[in-house]
Amino acid sequence: MFIEELRAQTMQDHQQLDKLLIPYIKGCDTAAKYADLLQCFYGYFHPLELLISTYINDNIVPQYSRRRKANVITEELRSMHQNLRSTNEDVPLPRIDNVAGALGAMYVLEGSTMGGKIISKIIAGNLGRQPSDIRFFNYxxxxxxxxxxxxxxxxxxxxxxxDDAGKEAIISAARNTFHCFKVWIxxxxxxQA
Ligand code: HEM
Structure with missing residues (x-):
C-alpha cells in the first residue's frame, strides 16, 4: 500500500516536528499560552488549506469541506475571548501545483488529527479541562x-x-509540508521569545 511508503518516507519529518512541538504543547499551562499555540497553527493551516482547495474538493476527497480545520481555530480563540492576530509575515508554504501535491499536503494536515488525540489530552490536563473542550486538536x-x-x-x-514520478510528487509535497511547518513554528x- 502506498500509505506505508509515505509513512516510512516522512517518519523522520514527523519525529522532528514532534520534538519541536512537544515542549510548547506541554508548556501550555495557561489559556494565553494555549492561544499562542492556536495562533501558530492557524498561521500555517489557513493559507495551506486555501492552497489545497485549488485542487481538492468533496468529489476528490470525501467530506473535504468538513475536513477544513483552520476556521475552528478562529471560533475557539473567540470563545476564549482572544482575537486572532493578523500576521504580515510571509508564511513558508510547500509548492503545490496539482492534485498529487495537494494530497501530499493533506496527508500531513489530516494526520495531525491523530497526534491531536494526544495533544488535546495533554493540554486539557494542563488547563484542568476536558479533552472535548480543546476544540481544534479534537476537532x-x-x-x-x-x-x-x-x-x-x-x-x-x-x-x-x-507512476513512480506521480507517487514521488505526493511524498515530496508531504515532506515539504512538514518542513515548512517546522520553519513556521x-x-x-x-x-515571542
Ligand atoms: C507533538 C505532537 C504530536 C504527537 C505526539 C503525534 C503523535 C502521533 C501518533 C501517535 C500518530 C499515530 C496515530 C495512530 O496510528 O493511531 C500520529 C500520526 C500522524 N501524525 Fe502526528 N503527532 C503530533 C503532531 C503532529 C502534527 C502537528 C502533524 C502535522 C501537522 C502530525 C502528522 C501526523 C501524520 C501525517 C500522521 C499519520 C502517520 C501515518 O499513519 O501515516 N502529527 N501522530
Whole structure:
C-alpha cells in the first residue's frame, strides 16, 4: 500500500516536528499560552488549506469541506475571548501545483488529527479541562479514526493509478509540508521569545 511508503518516507519529518512541538504543547499551562499555540497553527493551516482547495474538493476527497480545520481555530480563540492576530509575515508554504501535491499536503494536515488525540489530552490536563473542550486538536471527536481511514483509502486508490514520478510528487509535497511547518513554528516562537 502506498500509505506505508509515505509513512516510512516522512517518519523522520514527523519525529522532528514532534520534538519541536512537544515542549510548547506541554508548556501550555495557561489559556494565553494555549492561544499562542492556536495562533501558530492557524498561521500555517489557513493559507495551506486555501492552497489545497485549488485542487481538492468533496468529489476528490470525501467530506473535504468538513475536513477544513483552520476556521475552528478562529471560533475557539473567540470563545476564549482572544482575537486572532493578523500576521504580515510571509508564511513558508510547500509548492503545490496539482492534485498529487495537494494530497501530499493533506496527508500531513489530516494526520495531525491523530497526534491531536494526544495533544488535546495533554493540554486539557494542563488547563484542568476536558479533552472535548480543546476544540481544534479534537476537532473530529469520535469520528477521527473513521475520517482518517477514509482519507487513507482515498490516497491509496489515487496513488495506485500513478507512476513512480506521480507517487514521488505526493511524498515530496508531504515532506515539504512538514518542513515548512517546522520553519513556521520556529519563527512563531522566536517572535515571542
Ligand atoms: C507533538 C505532537 C504530536 C504527537 C505526539 C503525534 C503523535 C502521533 C501518533 C501517535 C500518530 C499515530 C496515530 C495512530 O496510528 O493511531 C500520529 C500520526 C500522524 N501524525 Fe502526528 N503527532 C503530533 C503532531 C503532529 C502534527 C502537528 C502533524 C502535522 C501537522 C502530525 C502528522 C501526523 C501524520 C501525517 C500522521 C499519520 C502517520 C501515518 O499513519 O501515516 N502529527 N501522530
Amino acid at each position: 473530529y471527536r469520535d469520528d477521527v479514526d473513521a475520517l482518517w481511514g477514509q482519507f487513507v483509502q482515498t490516497l491509496n486508490t489515487f496513488a495506485e493509478e500513478l 520556529e519563527n512563531c516562537y522566536l517572535q
